[in-house]
Amino acid sequence: MxxxxxxxxxxxxxxxxxxxxxxxxxxxxxxxxxxxxxxxEEGIGTNPEELIGAAHAGCFTMQLSFLISEAGYVPTNLDTQAKVFFEDGSIPKIELDLTGEVPGISDEEFKRLAEKSKEVCPVSKLLNANIVLSVTLK
Known part of the structure; x- marks a missing residue:
């Protein structure tokens, strides 16, 4: 495609x-x-960093949904928060904080699929930053 x-x-x-x-x-x-x-500062509007965060969270979460489905599960809810760090004119790190509800999946498999999603998501591949992922299964 x-x-x-x-x-x-x-x-x-x-x-x-x-x-x-x-x-x-x-x-x-x-x-x-x-x-x-x-x-x-603060103001009404957007900025490149929050757009990158939205793009990364969206790509990662959609990718994870595909991986979970391929593994035979149906996610009821996946919620990813992205925190983009801006320091001295660069973006050295992005933290992804994932909380998910996936009936029947083990914590270990959920974490494995989340790590795989972090690695294969096209936006993760694009970014030259340290991408930190934290995962919570409900």
């Missing part, structure tokens, strides 16, 4: 005083604000 997805940013002004908007092909993000304030 091959496909591509598009996203765009329009920026006006300097890095600190300027601002921009983010748009995605699906239009889920449509003219979403992007600025120094939304990235480095």
């Amino acid at each position: 091959k496909f591509n997805r598009r996203a765009s940013v329009n920026w006006k002004g300097t890095g600190m005083e300027g601002s921009g908007t983010v748009n995605t092909q699906s239009t889920v993000l449509n003219e979403t604000q992007l600025s120094f304030k939304t990235r480095f």
